[in-house]
Amino acid sequence: MNLKELSHTEERLVEGHRLCAGCAEPIIARQVLMGTSKPVVVANATGCFEVSTSNYPFTSWNVPWIHTAFENAPATISGVEAAYNSLKRQNKISEEVKFVVFGGDGATYDIGFQSLSGAIERGHDFLYVCFNNEAYMNTGIQRSGATPKGASTTTCPSGTCTPGKKEFPKDLTRIIIAHDLPYAAQASPHNWKDLIEKSRKGIDTPGPAFINVISPCPRGWRHDGSQTIALSKLAVETCVWPLYEYENGEWRVTGESLRIAEGKKEKRPVMDWLNSQGRFKQLTKSKFSPVADEIQQNVDKKWESLLKLCHM
Amino acid sequence: MSEPMAINGDMAIAMAWKQIDPDVVAAYPITPQTIIVEAFSDFVANGEVNTEYVCAESEHSALTICVGASAAGARVATATASAGLAFMWEMLYVTASMRMPIIMAVANRTLSGPINIHCDHSDAMGGRDSGWLQLFGENVQEAYDNTIMAFRIAEDMRVRLPIMTCLDGFIITHALERLEMLDDKTVKDFVGPFRPVRPLLDVKQPTTYGPLAMPDYYYELKYQVQASMDAALDVAKKTMDDFAKVSGRKYHLAEGYRTEDADYVMVAMGSTAGTMRYVVDQLRAQGKKVGAVKVRLFRPFPAADVAKLLEGKKAVAVMDRAMSPGTGSPLYMDVLQSISRMKDPPRVSNYVYGLGGRDLIPGQLTEVFQEIMANKGDRINFMGVRK
Numbered sequence: 186m187n188l189k190e191l192s193h194t195e196e197r198l199v200e201g202h203r204l205c206a207g208c209a210e211p212i213i214a215r216q217v218l219m220g221t222s223k224p225v226v227v228a229n230a231t232g233c234f235e236v237s238t239s240n241y242p243f244t245s246w247n248v249p250w251i252h253t254a255f256e257n258a259p260a261t262i263s264g265v266e267a268a269y270n271s272l273k274r275q276n277k278i279s280e281e282v283k284f285v286v287f288g289g290d291g292a293t294y295d296i297g298f299q300s301l302s303g304a305i306e307r308g309h310d311f312l313y314v315c316f317n318n319e320a321y322m323n324t325g326i327q328r329s330g331a332t333p334k335g336a337s338t339t340t341c342p343s344g345t346c347t348p349g350k351k352e353f354p355k356d357l358t359r360i361i362i363a364h365d366l367p368y369a370a371q372a373s374p375h376n377w378k379d380l381i382e383k384s385r386k387g388i389d390t391p392g393p394a395f396i397n398v399i400s401p402c403p404r405g406w407r408h409d410g411s412q413t414i415a416l417s418k419l420a421v422e423t424c425v426w427p428l429y430e431y432e433n434g435e436w437r438v439t440g441e442s443l444r445i446a447e448g449k450k451e452k453r454p455v456m457d458w459l460n461s462q463g464r465f466k467q468l469t470k471s472k473f474s475p476v477a478d479e480i481q482q483n484v485d486k487k488w489e490s491l492l493k494l495c496h497m
Numbered sequence: 498m499s500e501p502m503a504i505n506g507d508m509a510i511a512m513a514w515k516q517i518d519p520d521v522v523a524a525y526p527i528t529p530q531t532i533i534v535e536a537f538s539d540f541v542a543n544g545e546v547n548t549e550y551v552c553a554e555s556e557h558s559a560l561t562i563c564v565g566a567s568a569a570g571a572r573v574a575t576a577t578a579s580a581g582l583a584f585m586w587e588m589l590y591v592t593a594s595m596r597m598p599i600i601m602a603v604a605n606r607t608l609s610g611p612i613n614i615h616c617d618h619s620d621a622m623g624g625r626d627s628g629w630l631q632l633f634g635e636n637v638q639e640a641y642d643n644t645i646m647a648f649r650i651a652e653d654m655r656v657r658l659p660i661m662t663c664l665d666g667f668i669i670t671h672a673l674e675r676l677e678m679l680d681d682k683t684v685k686d687f688v689g690p691f692r693p694v695r696p697l698l699d700v701k702q703p704t705t706y707g708p709l710a711m712p713d714y715y716y717e718l719k720y721q722v723q724a725s726m727d728a729a730l731d732v733a734k735k736t737m738d739d740f741a742k743v744s745g746r747k748y749h750l751a752e753g754y755r756t757e758d759a760d761y762v763m764v765a766m767g768s769t770a771g772t773m774r775y776v777v778d779q780l781r782a783q784g785k786k787v788g789a790v791k792v793r794l795f796r797p798f799p800a801a802d803v804a805k806l807l808e809g810k811k812a813v814a815v816m817d818r819a820m821s822p823g824t825g826s827p828l829y830m831d832v833l834q835s836i837s838r839m840k841d842p843p844r845v846s847n848y849v850y851g852l853g854g855r856d857l858i859p860g861q862l863t864e865v866f867q868e869i870m871a872n873k874g875d876r877i878n879f880m881g882v883r884k
């Protein structure tokens with residue numbers, strides 16, 4: 186797979202959508218859908234990506250696409266896949282079709298968590314992709330279970346007493362892996378090769394697959410739209426967002442994370458990450474500087490434990 | 498027609514589904530519906546149906562799975578009750594708006610709290626404005642017959658809306674009654690093959706389902722549901738005519754009993770209709786000019802048919818197995834709107850009864866008749882409650 190080949194693949198999400206300039210979500214979606222040349226049906230949870238790509242009577246979708254609500258995209262695709270299995274068994278359809286779901290972190294970590302867990306447990310054949318922009322962006326940057334400690338959002342704002350969110354985010358990728366599903370991964374849009382390859386695996390592996398993708402949001406993170414790809418790379422270089430995969434019970438770091446783990450690349454300080462976005466700017470105040478230290482310690486702790494799981 | 502058998506209402510619905518053999522069933526257990534999905538699971542386990550059966554992790558997901566499957570191009574059925582239906586509430590509207598002809602059995606049970614597993618119609622009433630059609634059955638035979646008719650009505654190209662087939666929890670779901678089943682071929686021919694419209698699985702013709710609609714389009718999309726509801730009245734009537742031809746059982750949207758020369762009429766839905774007719778016969782034997790109306794189709798409401806049955810009557814008692822604290826109950830409100838343009842309308846009273854499974858005794862209905870015949874009673878009455 187090279188850039189030249191990819192430039193000839195069919196466009197499944199086409200122009201005309203209304204996402205912000207610099208939004209990572211459509212970049213991620215296009216990379217994910219390059220992971221297969223087979224026909225796909227896409228299900229989408231409510232969120233920025235859904236409202237911006239399907240403004241009736243227009244659509245940016247060149248493939249069959251369905252949105253039903255916020256908390257239930259995994260159940261939606263379960264139904265589509267169940268129909269597919271039934272109709273195939275009855276010889277009413279013959280074509281091979283793949284199933285992909287997109288949901289934001291709010292849809293995935295919080296309100297739709299049960300629906301996702303249920304669909305994975307039932308073993309439907311689909312790839313779930315989480316756009317993790319670490320807050321409810323569509324409704325105006327509210328805190329989610331993915332919002333990092335120290336980030337300011339409209340429901341956990343920084344003030345004179347608090348530095349922003351007080352809690353660390355839940356580690357959803359590991360929670361999903363605890364379902365012992367066939368394939369799960371973390372990815373980032375700056376490393377398109379890694380993301381497309383993981384998508385290919387997720388789509389081709391029979392049964393449920395999950396990819397959690399860091400998804401910079403210029404509006405919510407308070408950064409310039411031109412920095413989206415640079416920031417997604419920085420998230421990996423600081424080990425705030427390690428690239429890894431879980432395949433048939435084996436854990437493996439990938440991309441830049443592998444090179445950091447092998448000592449071939451520098452692990453950058455978390456301060457570089459915190460300084461790059463307006464949502465963390467209160468952490469530079471001396472009053473809140475212990476929070477920045479705690480974040481570094483937590484990143485180190487999680488990184489070490491990941492390396493152990495990867496036998497490194 | 499096969500030999501009559503003794504069977505409960507839930508089993509009758511499971512048997513109807515088996516004959517129809519939907520492509521997908523997704524459900525979540527809740528009393529008093531559970532017998533349906535347990536029985537159907539057996540059919541799946543024994544290869545007696547082609548259905549893909551999905552055990553959802555909640556009712557919200559169960560209905561969502563049904564929507565996904567229906568959009569994909571499958572014929573779909575599900576069942577629920579009470580809290581399960583309430584949990585589906587968001588998706589009820591989505592199902593109707595997306596024009597998914599899904600059939601859902603609702604084993605009518607009251608809503609918490611306090612938690613209570615017994616019959617009333619509160620659960621179904623929560624769905625009355627959602628764009629679903631609602632059929633109420635009086636007994637096991639009707640639960641079966643309504644199910645078969647529902648698939649044909651929902652899938653008619655003039656309708657393409659979901660339908661709830663309602664049956665009173667325990668009173669019908671769990672009671673053994675006589676059932677005459679149609680043979681499999683008659684059912685299959687009556688329902689016909691499923692005709693998907695722009696299914697998701699037609700990958701050559703990609704369709705966007707469930708887009709965002711702003712104020713410039715939302716209202717028109719809603720109005721299309723209204724227009725199909727209007728069409729559904731005729732489609733349902735025609736379906737009931739055709740059903741009579743294959744079954745010998747003739748149904749109507751609203752059914753009058755000894756109403757022609759009656760001055761006083763009682764209106765109800767579900768299993769109460771049988772008790773109502775029994776009381777009418779008793780009072781008729783005493784020379785009282787009373788009659789009864791059973792509403793079979795609650796959504797769309799057959800206002801013209803109901804008005805015709807109530808025209809020229811002196812007084813009407815509307816029996817509601819649900820309440821709307823602070824105002825009249827749902828069936829009462831609909832009866833009122835049906836007669837609102839009538840020149841000399843009857844005096845209509847509302848009687849709330851049977852909440853949370855409280856038994857209904859024939860004598861209570863006799864008292865209601867006596868009250869309206871004496872021109873007594875409040876506009877809204879709470880029958881038998883300890884105040």
Ligand SMILES: Cc1ncc(C[n+]2csc(CCOP(=O)(O)OP(=O)(O)O)c2C)c(N)n1
Nearest residue numbers: 231232233255289290291292320321322323
């Ligand atoms: C049941 C329900 N609750 C709340 C909402 C309002 N809502 C719509 S999108 C959204 C947040 C989406 O956040 P996320 O999933 O992270 O996606 P993003 O917009 O950030 O990409 C919320 C709260 C809703 N549509 N439905």
Ligand code: SF4
Nearest residue numbers: 205208233322402404
């Ligand atoms: S608010 Fe953020 S996530 Fe939403 S469209 Fe804009 S950049 Fe993308």
Ligand SMILES: [Mg+2]
Nearest residue numbers: 289290320322
């Ligand atoms: Mg988000």
